[in-house]
Amino acid sequence: MGLFPQQFIDDLKHHADIVVVIQDYVSLKKTGATYKGLCPFHGEKTPSFHVNRDKGFFHCFGCNVGGDVFKFLELHEKIGFADAVKLLAQRFGVSLPEMEQTDDQRANTAERETLLKVHESAAAWFRQQLEGNAGTRVRRQIADRGITDDTKQVMGLGFAPPGREGLKAALIKDGFSQALLTRAGLLVQRDDGSVIDRFRNRLMIPICRDTGSVIAFGGRAVDADQQPKYLNSPETPIYSKSRTLYGLNLSKNAIRQGKFAVLVEGYFDFAQVYQAGFQAVIASCGTALTPQQAQQLRRFTGKVVLSFDPDTAGQGATAKSCEMLVAEGFEVNVAILPPGEDPDTFVRKQGRDGYRNRLEQSRPYLEYLLDRVAAGHNLHSDEGRVKFLGEMLPIAGRIPDATMRDRFADRLAFKARVTDEVVRAEIRKAVVQKQTTLTKREVPSFGQVTKAEKGLIWLLIHQPDIALAALSTLEAQDIETLVSGSVLDLARKLDEDKGFSPSAYLERLNTVEAQLVTGIASEREPHVKDADGCVRIIRRLRLERESAALQREIDRLQQLGTTEHGKQMDALSMQKRDVRRRLEDLI
Numbered sequence: 001m002g003l004f005p006q007q008f009i010d011d012l013k014h015h016a017d018i019v020v021v022i023q024d025y026v027s028l029k030k031t032g033a034t035y036k037g038l039c040p041f042h043g044e045k046t047p048s049f050h051v052n053r054d055k056g057f058f059h060c061f062g063c064n065v066g067g068d069v070f071k072f073l074e075l076h077e078k079i080g081f082a083d084a085v086k087l088l089a090q091r092f093g094v095s096l097p098e099m100e101q102t103d104d105q106r107a108n109t110a111e112r113e114t115l116l117k118v119h120e121s122a123a124a125w126f127r128q129q130l131e132g133n134a135g136t137r138v139r140r141q142i143a144d145r146g147i148t149d150d151t152k153q154v155m156g157l158g159f160a161p162p163g164r165e166g167l168k169a170a171l172i173k174d175g176f177s178q179a180l181l182t183r184a185g186l187l188v189q190r191d192d193g194s195v196i197d198r199f200r201n202r203l204m205i206p207i208c209r210d211t212g213s214v215i216a217f218g219g220r221a222v223d224a225d226q227q228p229k230y231l232n233s234p235e236t237p238i239y240s241k242s243r244t245l246y247g248l249n250l251s252k253n254a255i256r257q258g259k260f261a262v263l264v265e266g267y268f269d270f271a272q273v274y275q276a277g278f279q280a281v282i283a284s285c286g287t288a289l290t291p292q293q294a295q296q297l298r299r300f301t302g303k304v305v306l307s308f309d310p311d312t313a314g315q316g317a318t319a320k321s322c323e324m325l326v327a328e329g330f331e332v333n334v335a336i337l338p339p340g341e342d343p344d345t346f347v348r349k350q351g352r353d354g355y356r357n358r359l360e361q362s363r364p365y366l367e368y369l370l371d372r373v374a375a376g377h378n379l380h381s382d383e384g385r386v387k388f389l390g391e392m393l394p395i396a397g398r399i400p401d402a403t404m405r406d407r408f409a410d411r412l413a414f415k416a417r418v419t420d421e422v423v424r425a426e427i428r429k430a431v432v433q434k435q436t437t438l439t440k441r442e443v444p445s446f447g448q449v450t451k452a453e454k455g456l457i458w459l460l461i462h463q464p465d466i467a468l469a470a471l472s473t474l475e476a477q478d479i480e481t482l483v484s485g486s487v488l489d490l491a492r493k494l495d496e497d498k499g500f501s502p503s504a505y506l507e508r509l510n511t512v513e514a515q516l517v518t519g520i521a522s523e524r525e526p527h528v529k530d531a532d533g534c535v536r537i538i539r540r541l542r543l544e545r546e547s548a549a550l551q552r553e554i555d556r557l558q559q560l561g562t563t564e565h566g567k568q569m570d571a572l573s574m575q576k577r578d579v580r581r582r583l584e585d586l587i
């Protein structure tokens, strides 16, 4: 650590309510003294993710992950401690203390900020062009597509005119350098060395972070023969395609409220669905959704509805997105549209009510898939059934939730006309095969932690004074051989430096240690209620280990012959008697 003053960290933790922070990602319900929700770190259908507001920690009983508010952000955002601190400070409007930043870091931060500004200016310029004379034809195209002025404004649509240097000239005049505009992906260098606008003669769709900052653009061809039909910004320091979900900035509140998201493919699908009043919509923009995008979405909901064209369903990007979402533990429904239709064309023809009907009639993707695959095989023949199961079992194996998997097994069994037991056994096999290739998130080195250790750890979080007083009566040797030795030792060291608080303690544990501690602290009661009792047990265990070691040494010497080792054996026996006496004193 050491990067931030402890006082600052403590203040920040005081401001940053862990429930408020985690609720940005997970919807939590208060149950008794803690908050519960679906774990964002593993797929599940019944909540085993607990947040303890008073003590400032979270723990998942499903996958064992746990820690304080910083650890949550570190794990969820895949960032380091320092970045987690910065993120929290930003979120709660706490200003960061003056810090030593390397020149590189300073340059990076400055560049990101400038890139955001460039995009904001570019978006404004594109909007201006659309409203001006140059934009007349494109404005008409937008209107012909049934997009209202309101929607146009909400989406921030703009126009990049056909000229080669329109944007370049305007932004350089605003004080941005050509080099920066090139890094932002707004300019491209041609083979002849000239540097010109990347987007020419295109309808411009700004792509935003879920906070609303513009970070990239999608540009759609305006002329029928113009290639490519869609041109996108390249990856930049502020834009990663695989981590951005189009429209989330506009729809996140509606998604959270409605408890599901409608996933469509294109910008125009998005526009129509949004405009028809279904504001909980996002677009994948033609490529299969990535697990990172799924994680973004999980902050707001665990349920997704896709609109399918039955002709192309089960193929390409949409099918891949469905399977990935199922594997990530999402509840996935499909709303089947008439053949040849996409949400854009369908909503324009059938209106709001027609689309609502389709959404209401949506059915679970897995059931839909089951019927579709079954229709492709002759289930009256053994061969057909084997092929059918061969196709469906890998999909079943990817369902992360056991209850859902079982239910799906029933349906598979029914379809394939085999007994449940047989199919379930097969599915279990498929699931096990998958798990062996995954790294399981388990507590690796802690093995069996004794009840006494658990008792002390529980008390360290809930009644620290009692636990620390007891801990201080233990000797270093009592602790060092314990499975949780490093965890208890850290508490002692913090206490010796007068720096122990449950929060400071949680902050200093590594990921694996935090899992252990939060797991124990999440339990309603300690395993051993009185701290002195824990201390007695830990002492006794150490003495018993010592006594056994002495006995082993005595036995070894005895086998070698008494005459040579007589004295040594006497000494060992004395030691052992001493250990036994201390043991008896403890009882």
Ligand SMILES: [Zn+2]
Pocket (backbone or CB within 6 Å): 039, 040, 041, 042, 049, 060, 061, 062, 063, 064, 065
């Ligand atoms: Zn979990």
